[in-house]
Amino acid sequence: MKEIIWLGRGGQGAFTAAKLLGAAFTIRDDDRYALAFPSFGPERRGAPVRAYTKLDDAPVNDRSQTEKADVIAVLDDTLFGPELAGLIKENGRLIVNSRSPISGAQTVDAQKIAEEFRLPTVNTVMLGIIAGSTGIVSVDDAAEAIRNYMPAKIQERNINALRKAAEEVSV
Amino acid sequence: MSKKFLSGNEAFAEGIRLARPEVISAYPITPQTIVVEKLSEMVEDGSLKAEYVHVESEHSALSCAIGASAAGARAFTATSSQGLLYMAECLYYAAGGRFPIVMMNADRSTALPWNIYGDQRDSLSQLDSGWIQAYAENAQEALDLALMSYRIAENKAVSTPFMANLDGFILTHTYETVDIPSREQADCFLPPYVTDNRLDLDSPKNMAFSAGPDTNFVFKFREHEGVLAARDVIAETENDFARIFGRQYSGLTENYLTDDADFILITLGSIAGLCRETADKLRREGVKAGVVRIRYMRPFPNEEIAEALENAKGYGVLEKDISFGNEGTVFTNVNSALKKAGINIKGCNFIGGLGGRNISAADIRNAFENIIAGSQKVSFIGIGGDCIG
Numbered sequence: 053m054k055e056i057i058w059l060g061r062g063g064q065g066a067f068t069a070a071k072l073l074g075a076a077f078t079i080r081d082d083d084r085y086a087l088a089f090p091s092f093g094p095e096r097r098g099a100p101v102r103a104y105t106k107l108d109d110a111p112v113n114d115r116s117q118t119e120k121a122d123v124i125a126v127l128d129d130t131l132f133g134p135e136l137a138g139l140i141k142e143n144g145r146l147i148v149n150s151r152s153p154i155s156g157a158q159t160v161d162a163q164k165i166a167e168e169f170r171l172p173t174v175n176t177v178m179l180g181i182i183a184g185s186t187g188i189v190s191v192d193d194a195a196e197a198i199r200n201y202m203p204a205k206i207q208e209r210n211i212n213a214l215r216k217a218a219e220e221v222s223v
Numbered sequence: 224m225s226k227k228f229l230s231g232n233e234a235f236a237e238g239i240r241l242a243r244p245e246v247i248s249a250y251p252i253t254p255q256t257i258v259v260e261k262l263s264e265m266v267e268d269g270s271l272k273a274e275y276v277h278v279e280s281e282h283s284a285l286s287c288a289i290g291a292s293a294a295g296a297r298a299f300t301a302t303s304s305q306g307l308l309y310m311a312e313c314l315y316y317a318a319g320g321r322f323p324i325v326m327m328n329a330d331r332s333t334a335l336p337w338n339i340y341g342d343q344r345d346s347l348s349q350l351d352s353g354w355i356q357a358y359a360e361n362a363q364e365a366l367d368l369a370l371m372s373y374r375i376a377e378n379k380a381v382s383t384p385f386m387a388n389l390d391g392f393i394l395t396h397t398y399e400t401v402d403i404p405s406r407e408q409a410d411c412f413l414p415p416y417v418t419d420n421r422l423d424l425d426s427p428k429n430m431a432f433s434a435g436p437d438t439n440f441v442f443k444f445r446e447h448e449g450v451l452a453a454r455d456v457i458a459e460t461e462n463d464f465a466r467i468f469g470r471q472y473s474g475l476t477e478n479y480l481t482d483d484a485d486f487i488l489i490t491l492g493s494i495a496g497l498c499r500e501t502a503d504k505l506r507r508e509g510v511k512a513g514v515v516r517i518r519y520m521r522p523f524p525n526e527e528i529a530e531a532l533e534n535a536k537g538y539g540v541l542e543k544d545i546s547f548g549n550e551g552t553v554f555t556n557v558n559s560a561l562k563k564a565g566i567n568i569k570g571c572n573f574i575g576g577l578g579g580r581n582i583s584a585a586d587i588r589n590a591f592e593n594i595i596a597g598s599q600k601v602s603f604i605g606i607g608g609d610c611i612g
Contacts, residue, residue, distance in 0.1 A: 113496025
């Protein structure tokens, strides 16, 4: 099972990204399973939010919060702290949206890409970065998830941002 | 059939759309709100033809559903926690009037301290109200229950309202892949509601009347018979469901590896998956572990539980409930089933997840270890204590 923890602030769409990743993973294949859930609580703009995606090739029975993740995606670098290292599996990745480098993390200027496509948030950019740098889901499947689950008028910009982000990090 | 990535609330709303309720009474409360929001969107876009009534309280929500059902309509409402408690008076009216209303309850903690997260103290406090009570484990089962609930509730021998319970947040707000049956399949499975138990100008009758000491007793006996009749009707309904939709459910309980199990954990709702995973791990270590998931608390699976535990050495009941001053209510019910069947083995009670606290894999393993050690305690996961009075 692959487990992804999303850290963001209320309004940044961390949970939307968690859902899109789960939808993308299961979009073509009936033998793939996913759960996506938020750290439950009142939704307040600006407050720290966690969301979780669990991906597997068997039904996901464990609905508890992830204790060790394969990937942690941090949408806002003010939420980064050294304690996050304790939440990552060995060989796991910690990806932070940040303009300046952070020791122990892979940083990427997701904000810049979001601005390029006139997006107010970086959630689909971070989804593109995960798709591009880990291959957990293909960029095409992630784009298809956006087409299926985001409002029509913002799909195109988000898909373009997703593709640009994936290109920037893919090797 | 189409596949979608949906939350438990959304999946349940899809099931209700397929069930074609004619009246929906709506009053929002977290974590149920999304169900009535989705249904309002479906009514607005014309994909569900129903009278959608905004009411001013939960008491009114269920009163409205009772009125609709008394007019012969298929009725739906939804609630949670304090909302369920506020409508408690009406629960008894609905059951006593034999109105086969379906209500979704998002299982949530009860105040005080105020808390919006999931536990099962709200619905379990209403076991005696005369409603059928089902507990879903995942979003697919939630959708399927929404469809099956009307078939079961509206069966003439049953004629009892149906409460479908989804663990707050853990089910209601978790997204997963769900198969949505086609409209044709759903219509083939669930015919329109036809009843004599309705206001009819051509055949006037007295409804929702009072009954004195001589006859009241008989009505209560009949009400009890109605809930018990659901046992067989649930089995028939699930077989028909499997024939049409290809998914077979297992009646009042779902038993996992219980045939040869020495140590069995009994639970209900969304935590059951983690219990089964833990049983698998223990099996690999040579411990014969099993799990019983209670799917229906009313009618209660006395026979199923006794059969599953017949050859076991010990058991535990894990529940998100406490009846203060005694033990968890599910534990009380399970113990009664075993006593009636003459099964005398050691059992213990784990109270967990109150106010939405996470129950981890380690907690479940620890529960099994307590069962194996022959514990007879009532303990709060993470706090402990021997709370037997």
